[in-house]
Amino acid sequence: MAQTATRTKPATRGTTKPRRGSVRRGGRFAGESPELLQDYFYEMTLIRRFEERAAQGYTQAKIGGYCHLNLGEEATVVGLMRALRKTDLLFTNYREHGYAIAKGIEPGRVMAELYGRTTGTSKGWGGSMHMFDVEAGLLGGYGIVGGQIPLATGAALAIDYRGGDQVVMCQMGDGTTNIGAFHEALNIAALWNLPVVFVVINNKLGMGTTVDKSSAESELYKRASAYRMHGERVDGNDVLAVRDAASRLVEQARETGRPALLEAVSERLKGHSVVDPAKYRSEESVEQAKQADPVANFRAELIEAGILDEDAAVEIERKAQAEADAAVAFADDSPHPDPSTLFDYTYATPVANDSRRLPADPVF
Amino acid sequence: MAVITYRQALHDTLREEMLRDEDVFLIGEEIGVFEGSYKITAGLLKEFGEKRVRDTPIAEEGFVGAAVGAAMLGLRPVVELMTINFSLIALDQIVNHAAKIYGMFGGQTSVPMVLRTPGGGGQQLGATHSQNIELYYAFVPGLKVVAPSTPADAKALLLASIRDNDPVLFLENLALYNTKGEVPDVVEPAEIGKAKVSKPGTDITIIGYSRMAMVAQQVAEQLQADEGINAEVVDLRSLRPLDRETVVESVRKTGCAVIAEDDWLTYGIGAEIAASISDGAFDYLDAPVRRVAAAEVPLPYAKPLERAALPSAESLTTAVHQTLEAVGRRR
Secondary structure, X not given: OOOOOOOOXXXXXXXXXXXXOOOOOOOOOOXXXXXXXHHHHHHHHHHHHHHHHHHHHHHXXXXXXXXXXXXXXXXXXXXXXXXXXXXXXEEEOOOOHHHHHHOOOOHHHHHHHHOOOOOOOXXXXXXXXXXXXXXXXXXXXXXXXXXXXXXXXXXXXXXXHHOOOOOEEEEEEHHHHHOHHHHHHHHHHHHOOOOEEEEEEEOOEEOOEEHHHXXXXXXXXXXXXXXXXXXXXXXXXXXXXXXXHHHHHHHHHHHHOOOEEEXXXXXXXXXXXXXXXXXXXXXXXXXXXXXXXXXXXXXXXHHHOOXXXXXXXXXXXXXXHHHHHHHHHHHHHOOOOOHHHOOOOOOOOOOOOOOOOOOOOOOO | OEEEEXXXXXXXXXXXXXXXXXXXXXXXXXXXXXXXXXXXXXXXXXXXXXXXXXXXXXXXXXXXXXXXXXXXXXXEEEEEOOOHHHHHHHHHHHHHHHOOHHHXXXXXXXXXXXXXXEEOOOOOOOHHHOOOOHHHHHOOOOOEEEOOOOHHHHHHHHXXXXXXXXXXXXXXXXXXXXXXXXXXXXXXXXXXXXXXXXXXXXXXXXXXXXXXXXXXXXXXXXXXXXXXXXXXXXXXXXXXXXXXHHHHHHHHHHOOEEEEEEEEOOOOHHHHHHHHXXXXXXXXXXXXXXXXXXXXXXXXXXXXXXXXXOOOHHHHHHHHHHHHHHOOOOO
């Protein structure tokens, strides 16, 4: 049976008095800047449109391999990224297109990576699961479930070693909380007071297995208590709730060096990856995910609160579509890597006798 | 020039590199308060403090992965894995992450990390604590794997490994820690990927690495003294990259070869060397290439069984004699 998400209270951080130019009426948007709310809507819509174009590119065979989309998780993605400074570092799993965009990478470069082009985030070497950009602070998408967790802990160790004030965020899915690396890395982060916020996106499905079939404690934030770490659960369909919870934990990590675990309860609108028709899902679960669609719901809420009218919403959607289309055009126009560069990235420090043999070449 | 142990050479190098570069730090099980299971890190916690000599929980995947993450941000962690047997627990972080990060992100970040770890049998430690599984790592592009056999090489290769921007698996062997050798007062970093002709000769080539390179050297000197057999010894020193040229050049000169390895025969390092000789020196061979390797069993505890399973100076000498008889060169 699927877990029911519990919505956390609105932000308690900072003043409750409306700021100048902020929404004055009561309700959950009180004190928020209308421009910022519109901006969140734009970014969530952009990620939705981008992922729709990615799915299309896959069916056109312009994108190969695996392709895990963020459809249904846009509120979590945008909320989490708004809690980070540009200099903060992010490690993700393989479902990272939206994160790359929301962390500040040009959508064109993200699409170009999916297309395997030299202009992509990893010059075509990574693909969907392995995007990377130091400047944006994305230290990688990783394809092995949980492989990124010790790495993120080590990055936080390096920050602590050098006395920096950055925070590391480490994103993962609900299925990840059962692997050894999760427990080993959380234990080490807590022992050594490392500034890392572990974020579990609980969409209640690890591929096709539900969270209650795979996790003995399916309220995943509670696992933090085993490491004397603060754990918290938030409604992943509410961009503001995610932003506020993540901001609190990120700033707490920045100030105290203490790690924390945040669980964002969310929904997956489609299958595990583009090729997964999700036949294992009940009609009820699919319907629940549709009802929880964070992009559609946020749009309706903004209109209801008078922050957007229908025309303005359509205009934002038109802009998002145009940017997603431009990303596709950029990827389409970008060059493929030249096979002569095949041996460029085996070693950072060249050494004697490194093999540069092609499949049919003789050894001597 | 001082004569010191292999253990001392490793200790001195770690200390000197930590003094030279603030980014170099040590991380591993029992390396601080306990001063290392094999005492390589003795005294370093006292000198450098907990920040730079970091005792870890018994959680290889966690702390090896943390070292990889720290290296991605430019630190230079030197990890001590208590034995290579435990590296299997960290295999995902070593093979899927340390080795791949430079390539899969298009060269945007590298992993300047050293994984020091002893392997080998002969101490009656039983099947899970006596393995030579360097092949698992030598197979992987993106990793560098070095296996020095002398104190001087241990120092030169550890210097090179710490200063290298890639993940280096630095193989030690329990049997080598107390061996002694001359180490120059000033040692330059070795060139990773280069083998060494540790004894020039003309009659036969003996190829080894780590403990078996040391044994090969002893056997060659003994054969020279006792029988006037002039064997050439090639110490591979680096298993990835592999210096095929030096091996082939030697076999082209001598016309026959024996490979000595502590790992298992089938698919072992020696198989790759034999294939290289076939590729590069087939027309020069006067006899089939022989391999001296461990018996293909989980290494037993009982002393007579363990002794029978491991290659030794005697088994290597026998193989050299048989090869020379085959080419009609035995005097």
